[in-house]
Amino acid sequence: MAAQPVEVLLFMQRTELLCDADADDLWVAAPQSPASVRSRLLAAEREEAKAVLSLFLRQKGLRSTLAARIVNKSDGFIEHLVSKLQIAYRSRYAEGRELSTPEIRDALLPYLEALSKEHGDSLVEVVENFPDPFAMEREALSSSMAFTPTSSNKQKAIARISTAASGAALPELVPYLLDLGMDHEEIKDIVRKFPAFAYYSVDRKIKPLVELLLELGVKNSSIPGIIKKRPQLCGISMSDNLKPMMAYLESIGVDKAQWSKVITRFPALLTYSRNKVQTTVSFLAELGVSEKSIGKILTRCPHIMSxxxxxxxxxxxxxxxxxxxxxxxxxxxxxxxxxxxxxxxxxxxxxxxxxxxxxxxxxxxxxxxxxxxxxxxxxxxxxxxxxxxxxxxxxxxxxxKFPQYFGYSLDRRIKPRYARMTGCGVRLILNQMLSVSDARFEKILEKKTARL
Incomplete structure (x- = not known):
């Protein structure tokens, strides 16, 4: 079957909602109060927002059942989408007129696409755990561009850090990051993915994070990479979110002496909600992993939280x-x-x-x-x-007995060792042939050949 246009799919979903409704829900016998009308419109818009989100997730490759499950447990994000509609179509709301499916689609799909580019593989977690730890920071920074087209927001943000206004210098953010070791294109790439970053204060947002990372033992050369991977870290409140999250992770076993390695490997760890972390920790305990081992897993492989x-x-x-x-x-x-x-x-x-x-x-x-x-x-x-x-x-x-065989290089280890072994006219088990050091390998061969 040929792929249906987005408009058709959304219309079909909306029609299904109407077909599933009871007659009493569709029949209005008398004029309704403004509050009643507004309530009915909000309910319809929530369903429309759910339909758009479900469609978007399926377009991103998720199965229909998985997309539906995500939508059904993301009430907070659905309300957020409805609020976006209210901002985008403020005049329509003042008139009490219902939004059409194309209007809802045109408002929400670009926003969802921007979130997808910003968060990548973490988009589902942002949706399910909304509001995420840095949502309030982002809203505060972008309140002046509440729901203008996302492409316009991005262009403004990139322009802000690309060219100086007449008679003024570039925002202090740019020279600071250049001194930190980034180049201008890298800064632009960050802003393309996360436009709010262009408006961060160096003194209130970026410097405190850099100073904390240095205190934890992160190398200067690693800091640009951390910011590029997760610029949202700069927007998280140090006292309300970041440090309490670190303390919580330490309380469940993350080795505080290894923070520099943990953050360098996976800086997104500190942007997750406590609920998300607790859900994963509970599953590990349910699986039979001890508390001590849970801490070791999070220290060695923090991206398991993703x-x-x-x-x-x-x-x-x-x-x-x-x-x-x-x-x-x-x-x-x-x-x-x-x-x-x-x-x-x-x-x-x-x-x-x-x-x-x-x-x-x-x-x-x-x-x-x-x-x-x-x-x-x-x-x-x-x-x-x-x-x-x-x-x-x-x-x-x-x-x-020795599946570790598949972990050795075929050309640099397996073939040379096998050739050396057969050249000596002896036969070793796989473990002996591969797992020992070169010096130990030669001694084993020497003993074997001496017995021939």
């Missing part, structure tokens, strides 16, 4: 259990595996081994012993290394 419990962590844990792997142990050793899609990545990896004669139980054992095996590329890693494994004529059980 994974949705319902859409990533829980389904992935269930899948690993289904093949006999210990999900609690696995998430501690290889938390990055829990950000992968079951159908697109995990199941194909399991099927790769099943097609080559391994049992489900053996795949589970390999996952327990080498947690990242399901994160490896089939074409670039597993397939070429498995083909060379067959050429070495080792029994299949060697891979089950």
């Amino acid at each position: 994974y949705s419990v319902d859409d990533n962590l829980r389904p992935t844990a269930a899948y690993f259990r289904s093949i006999g792997a210990d999900a609690a142990s696995l998430i501690q050793k290889s938390p990055q595996a829990f950000g992968l899609n079951v159908e697109a990545k995990l199941r194909p990896t399991t099927d790769f081994f099943l097609a080559r004669g391994f049992s489900v139980e053996e795949v589970g054992v390999m996952a327990n012993r080498f947690g990242i095996v399901h994160t490896l590329s089939l074409e670039e890693n597993l397939l070429p290394k498995y083909e060379f494994f067959l050429a070495m004529e080792y029994p299949r059980c060697e891979l089950v």
Whole structure:
């Protein structure tokens, strides 16, 4: 079936809402009070906003059921969208006239697209956890451009940091960031993704963050990268949000001596709501991870907080259990595996081994012993290394015992070691051949050849 235009899809959704309504909801027997009319219009606009958001999420690749679930638990964000409509069409509201589907679409879709560009993979979390930690900061900074077209806001922000006004210098933000190590194009890129950044005060917003990062041991050279990854950090209140969040994370086990590494790896961690963090921590505890280990996971792999419990962590844990792997142990050793899609990545990896004669139980054992095996590329890693494994004529059980084989470089480690071993006329198990140092490897070969 050919793709339907956006207007048609939204009209169809609106029509379905009307068709589902009771006759009493559609029939107005007598003139209604202004308050009653307004209430009815608001209810209709909420449904319209939900329809636009659902459509937008599906256009971004989410399944219909997932998009519907996100919309249904995002009441705060839906109210936010309705408020945007009220600002955009203030005169229409004064007249008490109902907005059309195209008008609602034209107002909301550009805004949602701008949010998507700004937040990328974190958009769903912004929607579900609205208002996010930096929403109030952004609203305050952009109140003068409340709902003018987003492209206009972006152009104004970029112009602000690109050219000086007549007789004036560039905003102090620009020279400060240049001194920090950024170039002008990098500053523009930040503003393109997050226009409000152009209006941040150096003394009240950016300097305090930079000073905190330096106190935590972050290198000067790493600070520009942190700001580029998450410019919203500069807008978060130090006393009300950022420091309390750090204290909370430390209370659940994040190593405060490692803050510089944690923030450099994943600065978005400090922009999440406490509710989001608590939801993830509760799931890890439910999985069987100890409090001490939860802190270690968050310290070593803070980006686990970007994974949705319902859409990533829980389904992935269930899948690993289904093949006999210990999900609690696995998430501690290889938390990055829990950000992968079951159908697109995990199941194909399991099927790769099943097609080559391994049992489900053996795949589970390999996952327990080498947690990242399901994160490896089939074409670039597993397939070429498995083909060379067959050429070495080792029994299949060697891979089950030592799946770490797939973690070594084929050209720099496996092939050279195998050639050296066979050149000596000896045979070592995979573990002996690959896991020891060069010096230890030579000693093992020397002892083996001496016995020939």
